[in-house]
Amino acid sequence: MSDIQRLVRDNIRRLKPYSCARDEYRGSRGIFLDANENSFGSVLDVGLNRYPDPHQLELKARIAAIRGTTPERVFLGNGSDEVIDLLIRVLCEPQRDKVMILPPTYGMYRVAADVNDVPVVETPLTAGFQLDLDKIFAQTEDVKLLFICSPNNPSGNLIREKDISTVLDNFDGVVVLDEAYMDFAPGQSWLPRLNQYRQLVIMQTFSKAWGLAGVRLGMAFADPEIIELLTKIKYPYNVSGSTQQLTLEALSYPDKKEEMVRRILAERKRLITELKGLTIVRTVYPSDANFLLVKFRDARQVFEYLREKQIVVRDRSTVIRCDNCLRITVGKPKENMTLIKTLEKFSGEHAETSEK
Ligand SMILES: *Cc1c(COP(=O)(O)O)cnc(C)c1O
Numbered sequence: 548m549s550d551i552q553r554l555v556r557d558n559i560r561r562l563k564p565y566s567c568a569r570d571e572y573r574g575s576r577g578i579f580l581d582a583n584e585n586s587f588g589s590v591l592d593v594g595l596n597r598y599p600d601p602h603q604l605e606l607k608a609r610i611a612a613i614r615g616t617t618p619e620r621v622f623l624g625n626g627s628d629e630v631i632d633l634l635i636r637v638l639c640e641p642q643r644d645k646v647m648i649l650p651p652t653y654g655m656y657r658v659a660a661d662v663n664d665v666p667v668v669e670t671p672l673t674a675g676f677q678l679d680l681d682k683i684f685a686q687t688e689d690v691k692l693l694f695i696c697s698p699n700n701p702s703g704n705l706i707r708e709k710d711i712s713t714v715l716d717n718f719d720g721v722v723v724l725d726e727a728y729m730d731f732a733p734g735q736s737w738l739p740r741l742n743q744y745r746q747l748v749i750m751q752t753f754s755k756a757w758g759l760a761g762v763r764l765g766m767a768f769a770d771p772e773i774i775e776l777l778t779k780i781k782y783p784y785n786v787s788g789s790t791q792q793l794t795l796e797a798l799s800y801p802d803k804k805e806e807m808v809r810r811i812l813a814e815r816k817r818l819i820t821e822l823k824g825l826t827i828v829r830t831v832y833p834s835d836a837n838f839l840l841v842k843f844r845d846a847r848q849v850f851e852y853l854r855e856k857q858i859v860v861r862d863r864s865t866v867i868r869c870d871n872c873l874r875i876t877v878g879k880p881k882e883n884m885t886l887i888k889t890l891e892k893f894s895g896e897h898a899e900t901s902e903k
Contacts, residue, residue, distance in 0.1 A: 595788045599787060601783045620768050630766075631694075635692060650867050652672075671867050677707055678714065683714065690718075694725065696725040697724060700874075702869075703834035703839060723748045731808060756807070757797060811837050811877050827844050829842040849893060
């Protein structure tokens with residue numbers, strides 16, 4: 548049995564997957580009377596009366612080519628969130644096998660583990676939001692899956708590559724590297740190194756830099772053996788026809804994405820300067836993403852004030868290492884200006900509490 552197969556739950560290894568109508572016949576020509584679709588068409592003129600390709604062959608081929616990998620190393624899901632859930636279900640026997648997360652980090656890792664009744668081991672990041680390697684390695688017993696988010700949400704920073712290497716070289720479970728924000732970072736994706744690590748899963752998404760959060764498409768890149776396992780247990784038509792169509796179209800406009808990233812980065816820089824000038828702001832943490840983690844004198848008060856003015860930010864103040872912190876997405880120039888003006892107004896109205 549391979550290293551990967553050893554990590555897989557017995558019931559999943561034994562599982563005979565559902566075979567859907569479109570598994571039996573590949574090709575787009577023919578008279579299709581196999582899937583009980585509406586042969587007459589649909590109420591909308593959008594060409595969606597047929598079930599979509601369960602294997603997303605065209606889309607995977609395009610993504611693989613662009614990313615410099617092969618389609619057997621690509622899995623597509625209903626957002627990265629589906630990938631997170633599937634990985635846990637493939638590897639973790641409920642109530643026994645564990646997932647390790649490194650808070651403060653993305654909330655879905657824990658939620659997905661909790662839903663599956665899989666115990667979670669938390670190893671907080673250091674005060675500088677980097678990996679605490681000694682503590683990680685002290686707690687890996689029964690851990691099948693370890694989530695590293697880089698750039699990390701909500702702290703915004705890249706995780707040091709050397710530390711990620713150390714984890715990959717010494718941990719024998721599966722390491723998920725969530726690169727949702729990599730487009731905004733000065734660092735490089737780990738994708739070119741994928742073939743060196745059989746137990747590495749890299750997640751990326753169309754929800755952030757590509758601006759397609761509403762389309763729901765997440766990607767996972769991994770060894771074909773891991774991709775096969777995910778494919779085995781996914782819902783047959785997990786990526787809708789409209790998602791496949793729209794994403795294929797979007798992939799023709801990589802320059803548009805790059806241009807938006809450039810504008811977001813310019814705005815991020817400006818926003819950092821403006822925020823640092825406010826007396827109510829204590830720290831603006833360095834960011835490699837499209838958001839900023841900002842420590843205030845009293846985050847809760849600021850949060851409520853902003854909400855009254857219909858400016859919605861994310862309150863992270865109850866999260867470990869993030870006390871009095873709000874997470875603020877970089878908006879459009881006008882939105883950011885309104886945000887700063889509003890914070891200045893708050894500062895003026897709360898002059899007594901904002902004295903340093
Ligand atoms: C936004 C985000 C994602 C994207 O999730 P989707 O389900 O693909 O929209 C993944 N990971 C992190 C850390 C995120 O912040």
